[in-house]
Amino acid sequence: MKFEKKHILFLIGAVLVVAGLAALPLALKDYGDGLLLGLFSYITLASAWALFSGPTKYISLATVAFYGTGAYTVAVLNETLPFAVVLVVALLIGLVISLLVGLATLRLAGVYFVIFSFGLAEMVRQLITWFETRVTGTLGRYVFVDLTTTHLYWMLLGLACLTLFIRWWIGESRLGLAIHAIGDDETVARHAGVNVTLVKLALFAISAAIITLVGAIQSPRYVYIEPSIVFSPTVSFLTLIMALLGGATRTWGPVFGAVPLFFLFEWLSTNLPDHFSIVLGLIFVGIVFIVPNGVLALIEGLFTRKRRGTRT
């Protein structure tokens, strides 16, 4: 890949933006800090979700299975190991689980995969609950680490940048071409020599590992952790519609979907908690009927039409 002027300009711009974002907590109060953390957690989740689901068109609801696993790993290990080591352990656990699950299920397609991925989170939650009550005898654990919200935010900011970079890099590489081919027509891709299963498995594992890390980094914010808290299906559904609203096939799509929806749902859960799921439902229906390819594609379409309109 050649480095052109626009790449360098983009890089400088990106560094400035990230530096600005990293300095943001200095200007904010505690509440703002927490909000920022939540926002970047969803930006990362939605981007990681789209990393796998955007090109392959598999609708995964397993997000919270990995997110919860990450959070729970921290809850179990935070007293015995330093935080950095715990994060590595969480990453490895996420990778191993996703490879096992991926090998078993990526042959499934369509609704079978949706149901399976939804059930996976529920199954992990029930198994951990059962294990904790029956074997260890402690349901619910405390997480005490020596890190402020700002530290956690910096980690998530870094992870968000990394996720976006991976998405961009995959888009530029041979792997990106293979992925596009799978999304367009799996049979054709297979005949063209793409190792479909391997590509899907790799994407699923990378995406799952990032999601596990988000859960692990968010874990200290909960302070008290219980399976029913960190395995809440809402996380999976919010991630899903954020990515879809922005457009899951575009690098920046999930970011543009996550920002407005995060603030909307944050506002809803404090002001109109009873109407949370009604609004969520309406957004689902709205996305399918109004912006099936995401807001970014819609805006782009409007611009090109306008340009064409002025030319003629």
Add this chain to the structure above:
Amino acid sequence: MLSSTLIVGLVLGGTYALLALGLTIQYGVARIMNLAYGELVIAGAFFTMLMVTQAGLNPLVALILALPLGYGFSWLLYTVVLHPLARRSKSQGQLEVDSILVTFGLLFLMQGLYQVNFGGNFQGYQWLQNPVNILGTKIAGGRVIGLVFAVLIGALLYLAMIKTRWGVNMRAVASRPQFAALVGIDMRKEARMAFATGGALAAAGGAILSMYQTFTAVDGTFLTMKALVIVIMGGVGNLIGALLSGIIIGLVEAGVSVAIDPGLTLAATYAIFLVVLLWRPRGLFST
């Protein structure tokens, strides 16, 4: 101990089987995966509860009323929301993704409406609680009557599917969608009718469920998931498969909750689901 587990499992499985029948017709004929199916079941349960507590009707009367209401509601839902999607989509894969997302939306919308109107508590009413003795196991009378009606409705539907022209058309669309149109079957009409029939069964299933157990505004999701697991186990569109699988799942749940832990019933259901998907993805009873 064993016989009581068996009987509890059979009663549970009977209701599951009825629910799965409705879903397998919707998915098999209309080719729409309706993830808001369980919400319609809960609608039937709420309707029956209101009829019993507010209007003072017998739950069985409410059950009879729930059938046409469920049919009408689903007919409308198909015509207004899902048919435009089916017409818009270029491929089956696109329709599948779209219908999954839209019915997810409906699921949350309906759940939200229930929660706003009824709150999140356990709902229910008292009806025929006095126990009936079956082979040494005491079971509430409402449960037995519920099972009898589930079996009755399921049997009637099965007869209609096998013996009538209406049923033959529908089975034709289910098994050979590409040829059904060639023999003069109106695919669009069949799809709409199948979707509506499935809705009627869902509402009836909810009415029956409310006769013997309490429910909450958010129970629909797990009913959908269970019905779906049963449908896939039985093979999509396979009525007898759905009936048998429903009973198997009922028995397994009862067995697991007695032998291991009631908290693991769902995990057991999914374990079975996974085994079926990997071992016989076209259903246990496919040839």
